[in-house]
Amino acid sequence: MTTTSAGPAPLEQSRSLVTAIPGPRSQALAARRSASVAAGVSSTLPVYVARAGGAIIEDVDGNRLVDLGSGIAVTSVGASSPEVVAAVAAQAADFTHTCFMVSPYEEYVAVCEALARLVPGSHEKRSMLVNSGAEAVENAVKVARRATGRDAVLVLDHAYHGRTNLTMAMTARAMPYKTGFGPFAGEVYRVPASYPLRDPAGMTGAQAAARAIDVAERHVGADQVAAIVVEPILGEGGFVTPAPGFLAALAEWARAQGIVFVADEVQTGFARTGSMFACEQEGVVPDLVALAKGIGGGLPLGAVTGRADLMDAVHPGGLGGTFGGNPVACAAALASIALYEGQDLAAAARAIEAQVRGRLREVADEHPAVAELRGRGAMLAVELVRPGTLEPDRAAAAQVARDCAAAGVLVLTCGTWGNVVRLLPPLVIEPRLLDDALDVLAAALRALPA
Numbered sequence: 113m114t115t116t117s118a119g120p121a122p123l124e125q126s127r128s129l130v131t132a133i134p135g136p137r138s139q140a141l142a143a144r145r146s147a148s149v150a151a152g153v154s155s156t157l158p159v160y161v162a163r164a165g166g167a168i169i170e171d172v173d174g175n176r177l178v179d180l181g182s183g184i185a186v187t188s189v190g191a192s193s194p195e196v197v198a199a200v201a202a203q204a205a206d207f208t209h210t211c212f213m214v215s216p217y218e219e220y221v222a223v224c225e226a227l228a229r230l231v232p233g234s235h236e237k238r239s240m241l242v243n244s245g246a247e248a249v250e251n252a253v254k255v256a257r258r259a260t261g262r263d264a265v266l267v268l269d270h271a272y273h274g275r276t277n278l279t280m281a282m283t284a285r286a287m288p289y290k291t292g293f294g295p296f297a298g299e300v301y302r303v304p305a306s307y308p309l310r311d312p313a314g315m316t317g318a319q320a321a322a323r324a325i326d327v328a329e330r331h332v333g334a335d336q337v338a339a340i341v342v343e344p345i346l347g348e349g350g351f352v353t354p355a356p357g358f359l360a361a362l363a364e365w366a367r368a369q370g371i372v373f374v375a376d377e378v379q380t381g382f383a384r385t386g387s388m389f390a391c392e393q394e395g396v397v398p399d400l401v402a403l404a405k406g407i408g409g410g411l412p413l414g415a416v417t418g419r420a421d422l423m424d425a426v427h428p429g430g431l432g433g434t435f436g437g438n439p440v441a442c443a444a445a446l447a448s449i450a451l452y453e454g455q456d457l458a459a460a461a462r463a464i465e466a467q468v469r470g471r472l473r474e475v476a477d478e479h480p481a482v483a484e485l486r487g488r489g490a491m492l493a494v495e496l497v498r499p500g501t502l503e504p505d506r507a508a509a510a511q512v513a514r515d516c517a518a519a520g521v522l523v524l525t526c527g528t529w530g531n532v533v534r535l536l537p538p539l540v541i542e543p544r545l546l547d548d549a550l551d552v553l554a555a556a557l558r559a560l561p562a
């Protein structure tokens with residue numbers, strides 16, 4: 113990889129602490145923040161960022177932390193990837209905005225062409241671009257309702273789809289996402305997910321799908337349902353990987369009933385799980401796919417891609433938004449997609465899985481607080497419980513995240529009960545740096561009370 117001589121020196125890919133975490137400058141910024149930023153906006157790790165590169169975040173006190181979160185699965189091509197930075201700078205110099213609905217530009221079209229090529233299925237496809245994952249999910253629902261003439265939307269237990277009014281209704285967890293924010297959008301119905309750790313022992317994917325379908329048919333009626341919206345691996349809900357066959361059985365039922373099958377690949381998409389999209393590994397071809405997070409290499413962009421007959425069922429002017437498909441974000445997406453494909457970052461994700469499983473297997477097998485090590489590719493997690501039970505232990509996950517942070521490793525938590533520690537490293541992380549961070553994580557897990 114080359115960097116231009118005019119650019120800043122690349123950030124050294126090593127962990128280094130020169131102050132306590134957070135350091136004095138971060139603490140000073142925290143004081144300014146509490147007087148100006150709304151309290152409802154919280155941060156996992158109150159370390160203020162000065163620079164980021166690859167898998168390293170350098171804070172305002174000069175500490176270098178290993179980033180195992182990628183800004184929630186966004187900077188999968190590495191933070192401030194030189195290719196993305198160059199594409200953004202060049203596009204910003206040409207023009208930053210015209211509004212695609214006012215006067216269009218090639219970059220938007222090129223992203224839609226790339227999505228048609230990459231998203232599973234050989235059918236004809238169309239795309240629309242938006243600013244966020246929630247907006248992508250909302251628009252997928254709009255398209256499904258318009259195309260089917262039906263109202264109801266099915267979602268899974270433990271689902272996360274965003275924070276707008278419709279996507280709050282679709283999200284499962286009340287606190288912190290929904291509490292006090294209702295009334296929510298109507299015609300959203302929740303059905304059970306496949307959660308192998310907590311389902312009856314031996315329940316297959318087909319059985320879990322039959323359980324979900326039974327609830328849908330009794331409570332809603334299949335002929336009322338416009339769409340079923342599914343995360344191939346539940347993200348905020350705890351990186352819950354459904355039993356094999358669950359997604360395929362739901363997709364097959366949806367097809368038979370004229371229900372639009374929407375894969376919310378906002379978190380799982382773009383090489384994260386070891387293939388360009390997670391659905392591919394289940395042999396499922398969704399009707400519509402909602403995308404965001406990793407698509408733009410750090411710039412805000414989302415998309416809905418799907419069957420041309422469904423997408424084109426919407427009347428002209430029915431879809432859009434002022435900023436949707438911003439040209440700078442599109443340029444970043446085109447550069448990122450070139451990296452996902454050109455550097456085979458899906459293979460990198462599979463290599464990360466092998467390394468993480470190798471490194472954490474022993475503590476996961478032996479420590480009674482670790483109920484499960486699960487996930488796929490570079491989307492992996494440990495679920496923590498009170499030893500000897502399946503009772504979720506939120507405090508243990510918080511403790512592990514705190515211990516990691518204190519040692520200079522950023523890990524995120526998730527899960528319906530907040531008891532899951534999740535790993536979403538940039539796919540370009542160097543094996544040596546990942547090993548170093550995993551040593552810290554393994555030590556934090558071992559330190560939990562047995």
Ligand SMILES: *Cc1c(COP(=O)(O)O)cnc(C)c1O
Pocket residue numbers: 243244245246247249272273274275343347348376377378379380404405
């Ligand atoms: C993050 C996420 C969203 C919401 O994306 P935003 O860009 O935060 O609106 C939707 N679905 C899934 C699966 C996500 O992980």
